[in-house]
Amino acid sequence: xxxxxxxxxxxxxxxxxxxxxxxxxxxxxxxxxxxxxxxxxxxxxxxxxxxxxxxxxxxxxxxxxxxxxx
Numbered sequence: 326x327x328x329x330x331x332x333x334x335x336x337x338x339x340x341x342x343x344x345x346x347x348x349x350x351x352x353x354x355x356x357x358x359x360x361x362x363x364x365x366x367x368x369x370x371x372x373x374x375x376x377x378x379x380x381x382x383x384x385x386x387x388x389x390x391x392x393x394x395x
Contacts (some may be wrong), residue, residue, distance in 0.1 A: 329388040
């Protein structure tokens with residue numbers, strides 16, 4: 326994976342799938358049958374998110390790594 330964005334993985338009983346969210350990229354998420362598949366899918370979605378942002382002239386956040394919440 327070439328991008329260094331934080332990815333949050335969790336099981337969704339409602340979706341019956343593992344969800345992978347990228348908090349630094351608004352709306353960027355994917356799912357999969359297991360953690361490996363969710364990570365593979367979100368890697369593709371991250372690249373698509375960045376390509377779309379570039380084509381629209383939008384800023385692309387610099388990866389911050391682990392996010393800290395209060």
